[in-house]
Amino acid sequence: MSRTGNARAAAEDSLEDYAFRYVPRTFRRWSAASVGATALGSIAFLADFSIGASVGIDHGTINAVLGILFAPVIIIIVGVPVAYYAARYNLDLDLIARGSGFGYYGSIITTVVFAGFTCIFFALEGAIMAQGLQVATGMPPWLGYLISTVVVIPIVIYGMRALERLHFWTTPMWLALALLPLLWILVSDPESVRAFTSFSGNSDGSIGFGAVVSSAAVCFALTPQLAEQIDYIRAMPPRTPANARSWWTSFALAGPGWVIFSGTKQVIGVFLAVYVLVKVDATLGHNATEPVKQFVGMYQTLFPDWLAIVLALLLIVVAQVKINVTNAYSGSLAWSNVFTRVTKHYPGRTIFVLLNLVIAYGLMMLDVFTLISFVLSLYANVVMAWLVTIATDIAINKWVLRISPRFPEFRRGMLHDWNPVGLVSVGLASVLSLLAFAGLLGTAVKPFSVLIAIGVAFVATPVMALATRGRYYLRRRSDGIDSPCSTSTATPxxxxxxxxxxxxxxxxxxxxxxxxxxxxxxxxxxxxxxxxxxxxxxxxxxxxxxxxxxxxxxxxxxxxxxxxxxxxxxxxxxxxxxxxxxxxxxxxxxxxxxxxxxxxxxxxxxxTRAHLLAALSNWIEQTHFPLPPFVTVADFRAAVHDRFRAFDASPAYAYVGARASAISLTIDAEPAYITRAIEAMLDVSASTLNRRDRRRVAASLRYFSSAMFWARLRTGFDMDAGEICDAFDRAVGTMLARLLDATWAKP
Structure with a gap:
């Protein structure tokens, strides 16, 4: 794809959803309540039931419930500052991480961690759907995995707009299928509640802090769900006095509050596992962690077997489509962000939807579902190190120590490539917690590995900021380019x-x-x-x-x-x-x-300010960015390269020229001598070119050498002077190559 094609693809908001920049006001057409409902629709995943059942069987009801209650408290504390910055400034988590301790390229590491989360949970949810298809139709697992993978593609490639419609229509159905039978059982069968509270699982029935923390550790692996919620709430409308109550309510419930609903489902998962073991089939053992077994068992006590299977399959299919379109959507945003920054090439988000699905399908074929507790406990160590670092940088470094800039800067021209504050904090917390998880720090410490990750990240982040004196957050205080995230109540x-x-x-x-x-x-x-x-x-x-x-x-x-x-x-x-x-x-x-x-x-x-802007642009052009004399095309290219490097050295001045060109077609933001010089060059190098074509070529060359061309590549694609020079050479080469060779004068 050409550079022009890259720009068009990246700008197509209906498919790309602003993966590389803030979400502008023109795209955020939904109400706060609509965004909140869409975000909450994505937490219909059934892995919560499996997680709750798994920790309940391993540690007993009391330890599992205490662990499930402990995890949301920490997740909410971590999630509030991160989610607020996303909703306030309309940024995804990667853009927030850039200016919150990681740097432009450093945030790639965190984005890969999150992309891995979307693949793992897509695989878990896809496996649950395949289990439902196997119970209902006898379909082999590999085919069920494939169907659960490809069914989301037609929806997810169309981004936020399609997702909003999907969640709006399916959430009521999911709530009815999941909760109404459960409420009936709780009311009609009090004995099941007593069995639930007395269930000891594989433990000795005693309450232990280690068992509580081990239960919470599995739940902590769900924390990256916050990043998926952010992919929705970054589309929140501006907060105004008229919508303030709705805005804050939607933010609280759909942002950090998602974990309250998640924890509730985990407790229900413990209950359903106990219910099917006590009331349906005591020989199920660890298979009671499968949601299809849980819901079929629950429905069979209320409906005929055939209807129970149909209802369970319907619930599972609806739930899996709802969550896996979100997993695929958020994963595609993450992978495309990483790929584009590393390779400086943008092939479109659709290809990364497919990449995410291929990885998830591979994990399903490796039967990742049977290792759910181990995989999530292991993953939780890195996840908590990452998110606690970002939250601590926002809450402590930005607002208490005032070392980190409060504004979430994400533009390449303003950021260092790497910031040791976040990188050292995440690295140290991850390594120490993984060593503890592996038992290398002693068996007594092993259950508390995730707490080590949280504690080390919380301490190391401000310590590193103080040690570095904050000098790695910003390359410069201002580059003269207005940030698009302008006001608390409106954006441009x-x-x-x-x-x-x-x-x-x-x-x-x-x-x-x-x-x-x-x-x-x-x-x-x-x-x-x-x-x-x-x-x-x-x-x-x-x-x-x-x-x-x-x-x-x-x-x-x-x-x-x-x-x-x-x-x-x-x-x-x-x-x-x-x-x-x-x-x-x-x-x-x-x-x-x-x-x-x-x-x-x-x-x-x-x-008027337009007159001042135009005059100032011309004055700066003549005094700071004069174009050196040129006669040949090679001289012209060299002169423009020098000019772009001068723009990079004084971006505030260059942006004035770019803005002057953009505000009105009647305002000439650049001296006429540039056009005359280009036409003179063409008179020498392309003497047979007719007048009309010469003027067209001159106008194109003038634009490619302008401050507007530089500013658009810099702000739209985070390019530096060297990369902009390469783009200029390609553009000019492509345009001039279309002219007949006979047109050019021989040296």
Whole structure:
């Protein structure tokens, strides 16, 4: 796929769902309640019943229930800061991890961990569906695995829109099939409740802290489900006074609160396992962990055998489709994110849906379901090390120590490739907990391996931040490119790949994005600036003078002592202010204070901000980014390469030129001499080219050498100057190759 095709594929929100950037306001058309209901629909997975049954049989009811209650408390504490950042800033977990201790490439490690989770749980859920098909139809397991794998493909490739419709229509059916028969048994058969509370399983019946923690460890492996919930709640609408209650309720239940529903299902799984062992078939043993055995046994006490099997199969198929479309969807986002950053090539998300399904099918064929407790207990150590590190960085490093930037930066130009804070924390916590899990730290410590992972990650994250003094979080404080996540109540409208601020706050005022820590928006109404005499401007516009007398306003502030070009002085001051502020944050009052003139004078020179932007872009182009002379195409390419490297060195200035080109087709953001120079080059190198084609080629070459081209590749694909130069060479080469060879002058 070409670079153009990559861009089009990545921008197709109906299929790609913004895997590489924040979710813009145009895509978030659903209400908070709709997003919350869709997210909760994904927790219909039946693995919870198997997990609860497994720990119940191993450790007895009391230890299992205490462990199941302990795990959600920790998961909620870990999940609240992470889920809030996802809902507030509309980012997935990978984008959050980049600026929360891992760096641009470091977060790949965590994304692979999560992608592995989606494969494991797809395999577990697919195995449950295959068990149901085998009981109902006698279908061999391998064929059941295949059917459970391919059935989700037609839905999952269409992303969030198809998933929202699926969960809306199937959730009521799932609730009715799963809960109504259970409620009837609880009411009509009190003896089953007494059997449940007294069940000791394979233990001696005593309550032990080690057994409780071992039970919780299996439940902790479900923590990455939070990342799947985040893939939904990142589509939450802006929070406004009108929807605040609905927004917070949906966030609490669908975000960190998902584990409450998960824990409830695990307790039900313990009950159903005890029920089928006591009331249906005492010889089932560990097979009582299979949801198909649990629900068939429950339905058989209420309905004829044939109807019980049909209802159990219907419940299992609905549940597996609901959760496995989510597993495949989230897994495809994770794999595509990793692949694109490593290879810098984007083949589309659909191919990664298939990759996720192939891996999951392989795990099913390896019969991963029979090792569910071992696999999940092992996996929980790495999972908790990862998520506790991110949560600790957000809660402690960002808000308590204030070392990590509060704004969740995720753009490549702002981040280091690797951040030792998260990497060391996850690595140390994972290694120590896995050593404990393997028994290498002693048999007495083995049951507490997951607690070691949690404790070490919680301590190591702030310690590493203090040791490194936070210098690996950001490469620079600002690159001059406004962050799209602008306000607490609204985000910018988006056209193509560029945000078109301003956004409208709930108060009706116009809000412009800011890039300052701890604050992400400021409103333009009644905004006043203080003069910043510490910001230098070109010395030719100012010279030292005696201190003004008290009350002499004609000589206060940054007053120029000799006549100069006022328009140029304003532009020089604006360029100087760009070193610390975005263009939207530079008010006319600030410019007037900086130059030492009245605000009215600034308005006379530049009646609108569009006029100021266009003039500033031209001035920066001439003073900071002049294109070296060129005669041949090779000279032109070398000159543009130098220009792109200059853009990377001063991105705030380059972005001004890109934005000036984008706001209006009538505003010429670049000097006309570039077009004339390109046409002159074509007159020499392609003398037989007719006038119309020469103008078309010149316009294309001008765009490819422009700041807009650089900005779109940088913000849309996180490319640096070298990669943008490669893209430029390919684009120019492809365009010029279409011209006849005879067109080009021979050297």
């Amino acid at each position: 409208r988006v056209s193509g790949s560029a945000a078109t601020s301003p956004a409208i706050c709930s108060s009706g005022r116009i809000c412009w994005p800011r890039r300052s820590e701890g604050r992400t928006a400021s409103c333009s109404t009644s905004r006043r600036w203080r003069s910043r005499s510490t910001i230098p401007i070109a010395t030719c516009f100012r010279r030292k003078s005696p201190a003004p007398a008290p009350g002499d306003r004609s000589r206060q502030g940054n007053v120029m002592e000799e006549p100069v070009d006022t328009a140029t002085a304003i532009l020089a001051s604006a360029a100087a202010l760009l070193r610390e502020h975005t263009f939207d944050d530079i008010s006319y009052r600030a410019l007037a204070d900086e130059v030492g003139i009245s605000e009215r004078t600034v308005y006379r020179q530049y009646p």
